Amino acid sequence: MSTDVGTRTTTTPAGRIGDSALRPDGTLKVTGEFAYASDLWHDDMVWGVTLRSPHPHARIRGIDITEALTVPGVTAVLTADDVPGENAVGLEHADQPVLASEFVRYEGEPVALVAADHPETARRAAARIRVDYEVLPAVTDPLRAMDEDAPPVHRPGNLVRHLQLRRGDPSVTAPVVVSLDFEVGMQDQAFLGPESGLAVPAEDGGVDLYVATQWLHVDQRQMCLALGMPSEKVRLHLAGVGGAFGGREDLSVHVHACLLALRTGRPVKMSYGREESFFGHVHRHPAWLTYEFGAERDGTLVYARARTVLDGGAYASSTAAVVGNAGTLGLGPYRIPNVAVDAYGVFTNNPPCGAMRGFGCVQAAFAHEALMDELADVVGVDRIAIRQLNGMREGDRNITGQVIDSAAPVAELLQIVSDLPLPAEREDEPDLRSLPGAVGNTTHGEGVVRGIGYAVTYKNVGFSEGFDDYSTARVRLEMTGGEAVATVHTAAAEVGQGLITVEQQICRTELGVERVVVHPKNTAVGSGGSTSASRQTYVTGGAVKAACEAVRAVVLERAALSLGREVAGLRLDGEKIVGGSGEVLAGLADVLGEDAVEETVEYRHRPTHAIDPETGQGDAHVQFAFSAHRAVVDVDVELGLVKVVALDTAQDVGKAINPDAVVGQIHGGSAQGMGLALMEEVVVTDGHVRNPSFTDYLIPTILDMPPMQVKVLEYADPHAPYGVRGVGEPPTISSGPAVAAAVRAACGRALRRVPIRPEHITGT
Amino acid sequence: MRITTTVNGTQHEVDDVWAGESLLYVLRERMGLPGSKNACEQGECGSCTVYLDGEPVCACLVAAGQAIGREVTTVEGLATEGELHPVQQAFVEAGAVQCGFCTPGLLVAAHDLIERVPDPSDLEIREALAGNLCRCTGYEKILDAVRLAASRQAQA
Numbered sequence: 001m002s003t004d005v006g007t008r009t010t011t012t013p014a015g016r017i018g019d020s021a022l023r024p025d026g027t028l029k030v031t032g033e034f035a036y037a038s039d040l041w042h043d044d045m046v047w048g049v050t051l052r053s054p055h056p057h058a059r060i061r062g063i064d065i066t067e068a069l070t071v072p073g074v075t076a077v078l079t080a081d082d083v084p085g086e087n088a089v090g091l092e093h094a095d096q097p098v099l100a101s102e103f104v105r106y107e108g109e110p111v112a113l114v115a116a117d118h119p120e121t122a123r124r125a126a127a128r129i130r131v132d133y134e135v136l137p138a139v140t141d142p143l144r145a146m147d148e149d150a151p152p153v154h155r156p157g158n159l160v161r162h163l164q165l166r167r168g169d170p171s172v173t174a175p176v177v178v179s180l181d182f183e184v185g186m187q188d189q190a191f192l193g194p195e196s197g198l199a200v201p202a203e204d205g206g207v208d209l210y211v212a213t214q215w216l217h218v219d220q221r222q223m224c225l226a227l228g229m230p231s232e233k234v235r236l237h238l239a240g241v242g243g244a245f246g247g248r249e250d251l252s253v254h255v256h257a258c259l260l261a262l263r264t265g266r267p268v269k270m271s272y273g274r275e276e277s278f279f280g281h282v283h284r285h286p287a288w289l290t291y292e293f294g295a296e297r298d299g300t301l302v303y304a305r306a307r308t309v310l311d312g313g314a315y316a317s318s319t320a321a322v323v324g325n326a327g328t329l330g331l332g333p334y335r336i337p338n339v340a341v342d343a344y345g346v347f348t349n350n351p352p353c354g355a356m357r358g359f360g361c362v363q364a365a366f367a368h369e370a371l372m373d374e375l376a377d378v379v380g381v382d383r384i385a386i387r388q389l390n391g392m393r394e395g396d397r398n399i400t401g402q403v404i405d406s407a408a409p410v411a412e413l414l415q416i417v418s419d420l421p422l423p424a425e426r427e428d429e430p431d432l433r434s435l436p437g438a439v440g441n442t443t444h445g446e447g448v449v450r451g452i453g454y455a456v457t458y459k460n461v462g463f464s465e466g467f468d469d470y471s472t473a474r475v476r477l478e479m480t481g482g483e484a485v486a487t488v489h490t491a492a493a494e495v496g497q498g499l500i501t502v503e504q505q506i507c508r509t510e511l512g513v514e515r516v517v518v519h520p521k522n523t524a525v526g527s528g529g530s531t532s533a534s535r536q537t538y539v540t541g542g543a544v545k546a547a548c549e550a551v552r553a554v555v556l557e558r559a560a561l562s563l564g565r566e567v568a569g570l571r572l573d574g575e576k577i578v579g580g581s582g583e584v585l586a587g588l589a590d591v592l593g594e595d596a597v598e599e600t601v602e603y604r605h606r607p608t609h610a611i612d613p614e615t616g617q618g619d620a621h622v623q624f625a626f627s628a629h630r631a632v633v634d635v636d637v638e639l640g641l642v643k644v645v646a647l648d649t650a651q652d653v654g655k656a657i658n659p660d661a662v663v664g665q666i667h668g669g670s671a672q673g674m675g676l677a678l679m680e681e682v683v684v685t686d687g688h689v690r691n692p693s694f695t696d697y698l699i700p701t702i703l704d705m706p707p708m709q710v711k712v713l714e715y716a717d718p719h720a721p722y723g724v725r726g727v728g729e730p731p732t733i734s735s736g737p738a739v740a741a742a743v744r745a746a747c748g749r750a751l752r753r754v755p756i757r758p759e760h761i762t763g764t
Numbered sequence: 765m766r767i768t769t770t771v772n773g774t775q776h777e778v779d780d781v782w783a784g785e786s787l788l789y790v791l792r793e794r795m796g797l798p799g800s801k802n803a804c805e806q807g808e809c810g811s812c813t814v815y816l817d818g819e820p821v822c823a824c825l826v827a828a829g830q831a832i833g834r835e836v837t838t839v840e841g842l843a844t845e846g847e848l849h850p851v852q853q854a855f856v857e858a859g860a861v862q863c864g865f866c867t868p869g870l871l872v873a874a875h876d877l878i879e880r881v882p883d884p885s886d887l888e889i890r891e892a893l894a895g896n897l898c899r900c901t902g903y904e905k906i907l908d909a910v911r912l913a914a915s916r917q918a919q920a
Contacts, residue, residue, distance in 0.1 A: 020859070022856060022857065023856070023861060025864070026855075026856040026861050027848070027856060029861045029864030029867050030839075030848065030852040030853075030855050030856055030861060030864075030867060030868075030871060031799070031839065031840065031842075031843055031848070031852065032797070032798070032799020032800070032838065032839035032840045032868050033799070033840075034864060035798075036798075036801070036865065038798075038801075038802055039792070039798035041793070041796075041798075118782065120782060120784060120785075189899075190899055191863070191865075191899055192801070192803040192809065192811060192863065192865035192866055192897065192898075192899050193801075193803065193863065193865040194802065194803065240864075241863060242801075242803070242863045242864070242865030243862075243863040243865060243899050243900055244863075245899070271802070273802075273804075273805050274803070274804040274805060274806060274808075274809075431887060433887045433890070433891060434887070439891075495863060496862040496863025496864065496865075496900050497862065498862070660859045660905075661859065663859075663905075664859050664862060664900070664901055664905055667901055667902030667903075667904045667905065668862065668899070668900045668901050668902045669902075670902055671899075671901075671902035671903070672899075693804070693806060693808065694804045694806065694808035694809055694897065695806065695808050699897060699899060700902075700903075701894050701895075701896075701897060701903075702889075702890045702893045702894055702896070702898075702903040702906065702907070703890050703891065703894045705902055705903045705904075707904070708902065708904055
């Protein structure tokens with residue numbers, strides 16, 4: 001067992017794929033011993049803090065650090081001049097300074113760093129740094145930012161990406177036409193573990209960073225450029241991660257902590273408070289969507305047109321890829337012969353936006369699902385039936401012309417959720433806690449109307465549009481103390497979702513051993529790719545499976561040689577070499593002896609392809625995952641308060657490697673979608689964030705969440721390891737639109753913006 | 765400032781505490797007890813919930829000086845002699861732990877609920893845990909865990 005400072009793991013009782021094996025870190029997490037990034041501590045360490053811009057847009061005329069340096073206890077004060085390498089980082093484009101030099105482009109942009117012996121000393125010293133700002137007009141309206149005469153946030157202009165998609169005859173007409181404008185507010189990932197890291201300077205002049213992140217190697221690449229160091233000297237180790245949801249794809253403390261550590265020669269801990277966290281990571285893009293459906297009189301879709309604008313904020317982050325999803329997947333899991341989509345991502349001086357669970361599909365789903373309900377009502381077809389009528393089926397082509405070459409159970413998922421038992425009718429004298437407004441005692445049932453809503457979605461799994469999306473796994477098999485032990489080493493980030501459990505289950509299944517040690521995650525092994533896009537069980541799972549197969553092949557070859565048999569008939573099970581009819585031929589210990597067999601494998605899913613720049617056509621995605629939700633709400637239509645009574649869902653997961661963990665993902669994802677529908681919004685006015693706290697940015701509590709019935713389908717994807725299909729994101733996409741539809745049904749208003757606020761429901 | 769406090773049955777004495785430090789900071793950074801979590805440090809998320817003289821409180825909202833001479837129990841103090849408390853065991857078994865950052869505070873809050881209300885209804889569980897935010901689970905398996913712990917406690 002390893003006891004690295006960042007992550008500690010132990011082994012669990014038996015559990016192979018398909019079992020609900022328990023998390024190997026579960027006991028450490030309930031005893032308080034699990035080391036999250038913000039828990040790290042080192043002898044002689046100092047604390048780092050960040051000074052951030054108070055302005056959404058300003059020119060920096062000068063920075064005076066003299067006073068800050070005089071504060072007793074301060075060990076370093078750094079500005080852009082102290083960045084030794086490129087002063088530019090970014091996930092897809094290196095367009096964001098490590099520390100602002102000439103301009104600040106959003107409120108909260110890092111400007112200077114302080115290290116001191118106490119976090120409060122560092123904060124007070126930071127407050128004594130004098131930054132001379134020339135405040136500039138801020139571009140804060142993304143629709144106006146697209147105008148040709150709008151001031152550019154970056155040269156040459158404010159367009160991050162325009163995705164143009166044309167299919168069939170975009171100018172075709174139809175007997176029934178419905179359209180809408182929809183607006184989606186800015187959502188925050190609100191992971192609970194704040195951005196944190198511990199940078200430890202090393203004797204070789206390099207640095208070791210223990211950090212909470214989603215992708216160690218993409219961090220390392222950016223850090224090497226900024227620090228001006230080769231990758232051998234910038235070593236990353238995954239510390240315990242308190243949730244991620246996309247918000248840890250971009251760098252936070254990484255370069256800053258290392259700069260301070262290298263300057264002071266001492267370990268440096270940085271850990272954001274909640275307010276700083278709201279400025280310390282990207283958010284979900286707010287969106288403005290204009291959609292139109294043309295249909296036959298029976299509701300069959302003839303065409304769809306969509307124009308989507310996503311506010312990317314001040315730096316590119318993953319905006320281009322989010323636009324990719326909002327465009328290529330933006331009309332939902334429907335068969336539509338004629339399509340015209342234009343999706344735009346733009347720069348503004350608002351907070352940078354990037355990855356969040358659902359990644360461009362979340363915003364689009366609110367629009368296409370609201371419009372589908374409207375079409376159903378106009379043509380007089382049931383809202384479930386119209387989705388089943390138009391829903392994708394296996395073998396169909398989607399709007400980029402890509403064939404859906406595994407299960408696409410849209411109709412079945414809708415049927416399942418509509419057949420699930422409904423919650424009981426409200427009692428005559430209900431418990432206050434079950435009503436909208438709850439113990440606020442705002443109603444005893446008067447003015448409360450029940451509504452039901454449905455939504456369905458599909459989401460790409462893995463990275464798309466030609467990205468070289470791979471994972472690396474190293475698996476080692478040896479005898480230790482008379483017992484066979486497999487060690488699995490990947491750099492793929494465990495962020496709470498349970499990847500480490502899945503890695504163990506795959507090793508047990510493939511190698512027939514019980515004991516599997518999960519090596520701490522670090523950059524000493526090749527990239528595990530990003531813990532995002534619902535991809536890790538598929539891609540890193542695939543890598544672990546392949547590495548196990550390689551180890552097994554070596555072991556069986558050795559066994560065949562010593563037994564004088566053909567390899568073909570041999571299996572490895574229960575620490576035994578087993579022949580074709582199940583007879584035990586040798587013990588694993590006899591074959592391995594003192595040796596360890598270790599293999600490292602890179603695994604790639606089928607290649608994806610760039611889309612055509614004119615038509616948006618192409619096989620952009622590797623896999624699609626489908627889910628449907630039914631929401632039941634009680635709405636106090638006089639006060640605009642909502643109580644979600646039930647939120648039920650069905651999802652195809654291909655193969656549930658760990659059924660309990662799959663359901664856990666679906667529960668949590670559904671909650672985040674519901675949050676966006678009803679309460680979650682980073683409120684930004686004139687480039688300033690108005691609610692950077694859990695007092696003012698609300699996420700669902702246990703009182704807000706209803707009971708959830710979850711039905712899981714397992715239609716294996718023949719192209720994926722074990723048939724798995726990504727799980728994490730679809731529930732976040734279809735739950736919100738179902739909730740919004742249910743509120744609409746209850747109050748009878750169009751509700752073309754989320755989160756839905758009380759005044760939208762009451763119309764006051 | 766010197767802080768002398770009994771934590772999980774052991775007396776701790778730390779010196780040079782700045783008067784602005786919270787009980788949470790002193791537990792995490794000065795006493796080597798980082799189990800109580802720092803998700804918001806403004807009394808909204810419940811991740812730092814500890815017992816202070818038997819009452820659950822947000823340790824981030826208690827000044828360290830207020831804890832002088834008092835008894836604190838943290839998540840690190842729930843297990844006894846290497847045996848997980850039934851609430852801890854139930855969280856592991858029910859899948860109530862994902863990232864686990866909310867878990868320490870939820871465990872203390874659930875522990876307190878079951879001590880006060882041995883057989884809580886779902887509404888009572890929801891009300892008791894309403895001050896503890898979780899971002900991963902949607903709370904369903906947390907409810908399962910508390911129900912399981914309560915039923916085992918009742919049988920014990």
